[in-house]
Amino acid sequence: MTGIVESAARRRTRTILRAACASALAFAFSATAHAASYLAKHCAELEGATIPASVIGLPTRGAAIWTASVVKAAAPGNRNGEYCRIVGSIKAVEDNAPDIRFEVNLPSRWNGRALQMGGGGYSGVLVSGTEPMPFAPDSTPLAKGYATFGSDSGHVGNSGRADFADNDEAILNFGFGHLKKTHDVALALIQMGYGRGPEKTYFAGGSTGGREGFTVVQRYPADYDGVIANAPAINFSGVRLMGVKVGQASYGKPGGYVGLAQQRRVFETVVHECDKLDGAADGIVSNVEACRKLEPQIIADVRCANGQRPPLRDSCLSDAQLATLDTLRDGLNLPYMLAFGVDTYPGYNVYQGVDFSGVLGLGDSPTLVSPPSFAVNGYLFAQGDAFIKHFVTRDLSYNSIGFDLANPGRYRQRLFALSSQVGAMNTDLTAFIARGGKLIAMHGLADEVISPNQTIAFYRLLVDRYGQSGVDGFMRLYMVPGFQHGNGVFIPAWDELGALDQWVMHDIAPETLVGTDIALATNGRSRPMCRYPGYPRYFGKGNVNNASSFRCVYP
Known part of the structure; x- marks a missing residue:
């Protein structure tokens, strides 16, 4: 050296x-x-x-x-x-x-x-x-x-x-x-x-930066007084292995690829069935849990007759294509542990408002290219393939379609090590809490890249460990309906740094905040930013484009 x-x-x-x-x-x-x-x-x-x-x-x-x-x-x-x-x-x-x-x-x-x-x-x-x-x-x-x-x-x-x-x-x-x-x-x-x-030091980031936010809370709690972590990729190995599983369903099984027309049809059907469950016809699926109960009906609506391949110019889905979407919905379950006792990656809100037809979606071709690309074969699989080749096997010729997720053999220990090195799934935040650190996290419920259900699951683990009042003392989680991974039918602009600063400097904890939509088609409308598990509901009075016409509803 x-x-x-x-x-x-x-x-x-x-x-x-x-x-x-x-x-x-x-x-x-x-x-x-x-x-x-x-x-x-x-x-x-x-x-x-x-x-x-x-x-x-x-x-x-x-x-x-x-x-x-x-x-x-x-x-x-x-x-x-x-x-x-x-x-x-x-x-x-x-x-x-x-x-x-x-x-x-x-x-x-x-x-x-x-x-x-x-x-x-x-x-x-x-x-x-x-x-x-x-x-x-x-x-x-x-x-x-x-x-x-x-x-x-x-x-x-x-x-x-x-x-x-x-x-x-x-x-x-x-x-x-x-x-x-x-x-x-x-x-x-x-x-x-x-x-x-x-006087105070903060950290702020989203996606990878969101993972980094949770990383500094877990690894370097003495260095930060407040952290913002949006759409956090905390289970980095999980989401990459999830991408491999999606690729195997799409390209490793006959008829598994879900075309753009089918991707769009699922999204439009979900919006048609679930949009008004929050009281407003605004293109946003806000009441995700109520929408989840309609999932069997939505699947029946988009399924082709007898589950066969869709006829020419028909956007219905075959059983093989629905199985691929089920893979996305069900997530990943491993018969072995990664670091911090992790053996799952929760699935996506496939039938609750995610649009997988965008640039970070499932791709636009039934043909697998080498290496897979975001546009052709989908973001999740392209990233999962790169993870297997560069991080895990370090073999650029390795066929990730054939990677045995359940029995990785000699790569099992490698997966464990990587999940510890690049990931933030440690629920021991005791040192950060003890120093009075504050954490604000936000995630879109329609995220197509990082599953929002992983963020929710981690939050619930924190509640199990520290109790609800304990978590309320240092953390706020905002789950945003209609927001994807930087895109979506609702893209919130809000003063997250100001909220964090007020909490750290003046002990004013953020509660319901307001997000202003910066999506091109609906720019300027506003909605309440509800603390999880709340969602904004319209009660039939007032301008539907104003946050003041909505109230946060909690189970």
């Missing part, structure tokens, strides 16, 4: 420089008439500085700052106000492992708090921390005064093929390592920049 070794003289120089920068930037960021000029002068001095490995809580070979420069408030395209932008890398332990690229942004008008922002998919793209929060498109945390930071999770490229997983250190960084390493480097830079650490 080789590394960058600083001479004693250089280390002394860096120490002096860091102290000077800390003092200068602390003054520069004060509310004086000369703040901007001092920021411009001293921010750039951070360029070329290093962060020693000793201040990073996991093994690295230290961090280096590539660039540090002031972004003026009036800079083209900048809506964040004036800030110091710092970009660098955290050196991997092994020579053959990729480094972690990071970005830290220090606003000249700091509110004293820091926000780490999570990635998406397989990450591989530098999270800048300069963009708006998902579902809050009108402003950015940086513009509100948060010191923001993010990383690329320790590899470059987000193709969906998971090439990085050929390297063990890259897997560990993707699973959890980049979170701690980036956090520690960012807080060192914040200390250097302002002369003090943040």
Whole structure:
């Protein structure tokens, strides 16, 4: 193992420089008439500085700052106000492992708090921390005064093929390592920049970022005061193996593929039968549990006569196609345990409002291509196939259609290890609760990528462990009808960060909130964001497009 070794003289120089920068930037960021000029002068001095490995809580070979420069408030395209932008890398332990690229942004008008922002998919793209929060498109945390930071999770490229997983250190960084390493480097830079650490530190992310949110709660509870975790892929191995099972049903069995017309027909039939169960004909299936009771009728409505293959230009479903949808609905049950006692992956709300005909759906072709692609063979299977080839077998020629999910043989231990390394299914949140940490989670009930029923199942496990009042003391869960994985018939815009900040800073726990629809066809309508297990119900009075006309109903 080789590394960058600083001479004693250089280390002394860096120490002096860091102290000077800390003092200068602390003054520069004060509310004086000369703040901007001092920021411009001293921010750039951070360029070329290093962060020693000793201040990073996991093994690295230290961090280096590539660039540090002031972004003026009036800079083209900048809506964040004036800030110091710092970009660098955290050196991997092994020579053959990729480094972690990071970005830290220090606003000249700091509110004293820091926000780490999570990635998406397989990450591989530098999270800048300069963009708006998902579902809050009108402003950015940086513009509100948060010191923001993010990383690329320790590899470059987000193709969906998971090439990085050929390297063990890259897997560990993707699973959890980049979170701690980036956090520690960012807080060192914040200390250097302002002369003090943040008063509160938050994390926010969705999908992969949602998993990362639960990961930091479970692995690094002392580092975070509040966490936002949307559509969290907490059971990472489960959802990937689920994708393999779906692919085997679609392409490993005669007639199993469900075409676009059939996918759309199921969705339209569900909406026709279940839309009004919440009192409003608005295209949203809100009363999911009541809709679940109509499932036999819905299946009968879409089934072809005698369960045969659909006639030409008919969108009914054969028994083989319905069996594929049943696979999605029923989920995954394994005869062995993954990490933290997990042996299931709950299924999807196939007959309760999920539209599988979109870009993240089941694909548009009965022909299996190699490697499977999202558009042709469906997102779930393409990702499951990549997981088997890159994470599990590390054999690009392996045929995932033939992978024995029930009896993985020599790969069983590998599956167990991966579920521990990349996953967040540990229900022991005692340390996070003890320090007063707060967690807000949100998931769409129509999610076609990450099953919302896994999030619900995990929440119920927490209630079993800590009791309802115990969970209420640190967590809020919002399950959103009509919302898919970033798309859907209802896409909520809501101030999730503001709700978290109020809870952490002022002990004002969020209850029913309001989401404003940003879907193109229905932009501007609003609905209550109900705490689970509630759903918004319309009682026949008032404008159906206003949240005030709905009430949250609880079983």
